[in-house]
Amino acid sequence: MNWSRRSVICAATASAALPRTAFAANPREITWDDLIPSGVPYSQIIGEGVVDEANDTWRPQFDEHATKMNEALNGAYIKMPGYIIPWDVTSAGVTSFILVPYVGACIHVPPPPPNQLVFVTTENPWPNDMLWEPVWVIGHMKSEFQTTEIAEIGYSLTADKMEVFEWEENG
Template identity: 60%
Template sequence: MDRSRRILPRRTLLAAAAAFAAGPRNSWAATPRVLAWEDLIPPGVPMAQIIGEGTIDVFKDTWLPVFDENATKLHKDLDGAYVKMPGYMLPFDISAAGVTSFLMVPYAGACIHTPPPPANQLVFVETKKPWQTDRMWDPVWVTGRMRHEIQSTTLADIGYAMDAEVIEAYEW
């Protein structure tokens, strides 16, 4: 058998394998789990058990909820999960380049115009690629790795954090 004929197919096979391995991996990437806000609440914890009775501020005409320990219970399966979810952007760090960190909230005005939602209904998002905007409350889809991270800020207690890989405009 001619040795040069055997070497050519091996080289071709090796070259094809190397090209395949070095090719784009987007088609192999994990598909994110699409979440709704109610998915952030752990199974078996109804929303009615998160928010207590609270008080009414008659001077400001607002209701001030009292959260119980269920408000900081987080869905254990979401820690480290690759997810995609919609929400409204409340910018924290903004510059001429855009927004690099923000609080994602379930409805426009949360934390500013109304009492904040419970901690397990808030997500702190950081991104390396700034989101271009000149306004608050942009509706967005955020895709990235979710993690449990209880944080206290002047606005609210936050239960989740996410490193955004992709931020897209969300059309309601």
């Protein structure tokens, strides 16, 4: 077979892209319960913590279970549902946010414990007109404790993809 230089370059380029697309890992679908290590109960509020009446926020004091992370998820490629609390918002959309397990968490109500919050960053902004939609977030998870003005957060996730969460009806 007689290969031209152009054919060799095209074949090399195509084969270099093949492993990323043909062998891409399927994300592990997880729930909020998976963020808590096995055998650890859901954390309870044990003290008032910090109340900021001017900004209408409350960071309660949680028991020792709040900061216990599921280290098996560190580095895992996951897919999980949740709701968006916007952090970095531009006209193109939201590029970082806190993923929370229920609508309104961290806003006018006490935040969930740190092991029930995920700080998400994405290069593909989520549309501003879809902030109240439940979402699936797909990406790489890390247990990474951080403190913000509104909550202490136990995990971070770099999102590769996001999509609207569709409720399935049983029945």
